Amino acid sequence: MHTDGLKRAMRRMWWMILALAVLTLLDVIIPALMPHGNVVFLGIVAAIEAGLVFYYFMHIGQLWHPHEEE
Amino acid sequence: MAVAPHAASHGQGQAASHGGHARARLPINRLGLWLFILSDAFFFGALLSTRYYLRGVHTPSEVSQLLGFVLTTVLLLSSVTAYRAETFAIHRDQKGFRRNTLYTIFLGLIFVVGVGVEWVLAFEHFPPSTEFGTILFTTTGIHAFHVLTGILGLTAVYRLGKDGRYTQGSFWPVEGVVKYWHFVDVAWMFIFPTLYLVN
Numbered sequence: 001m002h003t004d005g006l007k008r009a010m011r012r013m014w015w016m017i018l019a020l021a022v023l024t025l026l027d028v029i030i031p032a033l034m035p036h037g038n039v040v041f042l043g044i045v046a047a048i049e050a051g052l053v054f055y056y057f058m059h060i061g062q063l064w065h066p067h068e069e070e
Numbered sequence: 071m072a073v074a075p076h077a078a079s080h081g082q083g084q085a086a087s088h089g090g091h092a093r094a095r096l097p098i099n100r101l102g103l104w105l106f107i108l109s110d111a112f113f114f115g116a117l118l119s120t121r122y123y124l125r126g127v128h129t130p131s132e133v134s135q136l137l138g139f140v141l142t143t144v145l146l147l148s149s150v151t152a153y154r155a156e157t158f159a160i161h162r163d164q165k166g167f168r169r170n171t172l173y174t175i176f177l178g179l180i181f182v183v184g185v186g187v188e189w190v191l192a193f194e195h196f197p198p199s200t201e202f203g204t205i206l207f208t209t210t211g212i213h214a215f216h217v218l219t220g221i222l223g224l225t226a227v228y229r230l231g232k233d234g235r236y237t238q239g240s241f242w243p244v245e246g247v248v249k250y251w252h253f254v255d256v257a258w259m260f261i262f263p264t265l266y267l268v269n
Binding site (some may be wrong): 005006009010013016017020021022024027028030031035036038039042043045046049050053054057058060062063 | 097100101104127135139142143146149150152153154157160161163239250251252255256260262263267268269
């Protein structure tokens with residue numbers, strides 16, 4: 001059971017690495033494609049990144065399900 | 071000296087009771103940490119809004135976007151190693167926990183050095199007496215201070231966790247420090263576009 005949980009957590013980590021890499025590249029690509037008026041788009045990308053970290057890395061859901069370990 | 075059976079079982083009972091107590095406290099510990107994170111988020115929000123208030127959305131062309139990108143990558147990688155350290159602690163893998171905590175500390179130190187390089191470069195173009203200089207030095211300085219305190223916390227759990235206390239008993243200290251580390255990463259996700267990219 002522990003091994004299953006560990007595998008699941010590591011799979012989640014790889015998906016997060018992929019998502020954060022894509023979003024960080026978007027951060028750099030947006031100003032190159034759109035030198036002016038990019039603040040809203042950059043804000044949206046940052047909010048998505050923050051949401052992913054809050055949910056998958058910081059387990060914010062544990063606040064509503066207090067005894068969930070993972 | 072041999073330990074009487076009843077004394078041993080009493081000790082185990084105490085440990086179990088302590089474990090149960092720690093488990094019962096977990097939700098309130100988590101809520102307290104989240105409230106602290108929320109208050110700190112307001113602080114960073116105030117710093118970032120100062121930048122927009124003073125400078126609008128204009129970013130000077132001398133800002134090194136490449137350095138900002140490298141710093142972001144280092145911090146994101148450190149978040150991954152911090153997640154791994156916490157996961158290994160939860161799954162009682164002492165070696166994995168300690169190794170990944172060390173990686174996180176190392177990446178955090180690289181980030182702080184990177185901010186130092188950024189400051190040296192920034193002094194030439196935007197001294198602290200200028201508008202953008204004030205914003206840049208204040209925001210990156212306060213963020214770097216958060217990274218330093220995170221490194222101190224990680225070093226503490228690394229040293230205290232040498233005897234396996236977090237992989238055998240309560241792992242809340244690891245969870246707390248790692249959550250704080252992730253928050254510092256999230257704060258940078260907003261600082262990076264605000265100071266280096268927006269226009």
